[in-house]
Amino acid sequence: MCDVERLISTGENEEIEFKENFDFNGILETAVAFANKRGGVILVGVRNNGAVVGVQIGRETLRDWANRISQNTDPPVIPELEVEEVNGKKVLCIKIDEYPVKPVMFRGRAYLRAGSSNKRLNAREIAELYYRSIRHSWDYITVNAGLDEVDFGVVGKFVEAAKSRGRLNVPDGEDLETVLEKLELVRDGEPTRALILLFGNDPQKYFPHAVVRIARFRGSEIEDDITIDGNLVNQVDEALKFIRKHINVRFRIGGKAQREEVWDYPPEALREAVINAVAHRDYAEPDEVQIKILDDRIIFWNPGKLPFELKVEDLYKPHPSKPRNKLIAKVFYYSGHIEKWGSGIGRILRALGEYNLPEPRFEEVFGGFQVTFYRDVYTEDHLRNLGLNDRQIRAVLYVKEKGSITNKEYQELFKVSRQTATRDLGSLVKLGIFERVEKGKYKLKTQHESNMSQP
Structure with a gap:
């Protein structure tokens, strides 16, 4: 049973949609949006405010709508249809299951459920949805290059670091190429995008926008700036060096009369922000990671918004890890750059709180994701x-x-x-x-x- 009254009392959300009448385009768009998310139920004969108005339904109506939905979706979505009466009025319940391989499209367009509305996806979002549905990501794709493009010296250092942390089990004597194959960084003898970005001799040869730009502003004028290329670990390390160069540090006497460094911003929070920007950015976008150091704040911006499943407000509470670049994130975890899956934002919030600094601001702006740290100017x-x-x-x-x-x-x-x-x-x-x-x-x-x- 559909249990229409219970669904109406719940109200429209990510899995429930009300339709007052047989709105062909609206029903098909919602069916596709549900199929691309977690599935859902469309109630026809119910107004947006939950008032039941009912619809005229016969056997032919049910068969017709089942056919119209399956024939106008690609791949075909097979709905379950039921009719229930509420206060003597008929309501059609159209149940849509999540489709295993995405995207599902209607008239060549893909939609995704977001809250109680349907979001039309662009080409980049469609690609990301597809990668997620096959449990891969953008960085899993191979590059038309040889393994001579890989710096195996850096790979060796990574493997030793991961082994010393107990995060990677590598048998003694196993060659590095086999290790990379087991990590899925090499497939069919070719390097993946992740491998080139993480351990390539010249990642920018293949991905010219995979750089970090940082500038120190004094008012509206740029006082100092740098563009950091090379592999991703180098980008993280060099970005943190530049930031430390342009923020203040003072010293205080801590426990056992030892001198402690106190920076304008907690080093742990800075590290997490830079790692997140580099590891989770959208590398398919032709933009760089940008960091702006101002007198009273630091702004971290990376191409690519949050994953579909996350909203900005979710970041202020415990939330699951949803890495955009799964292989890159896995290597950062093995190397110790990521301490624990899904813990980065929490570590930022905790570190800033321990420094008695304001909460950071998380935003989806300019086609990307932005984090702003605020300095304590009330000194x-x-x-x-x-x-x-x-x-x-x-x-x-x-x-x-x-x-x-x-x-x-x-x-x-x-x-x-x-x-x-x-x-x-x-x-x-x-x-x-x-x-x-x-x-x-x-x-x-x-x-x-x-x-x-x-x-």
């Missing part, structure tokens, strides 16, 4: 450079610790009149440091909302 030195008086500086540091301050608290802390407190707090609001959240109460603006900037 005593910087606040003094902005021209704040001693009371205002102490007030900002107070709010950093306590979370908020009221006009009355300001008066009591600094032994000033209400008029002075109002003037000081108003100035902090104008500078974009505080925001007024309710009558007489102020808190710090999140740094990506603030109009503050470092000198």
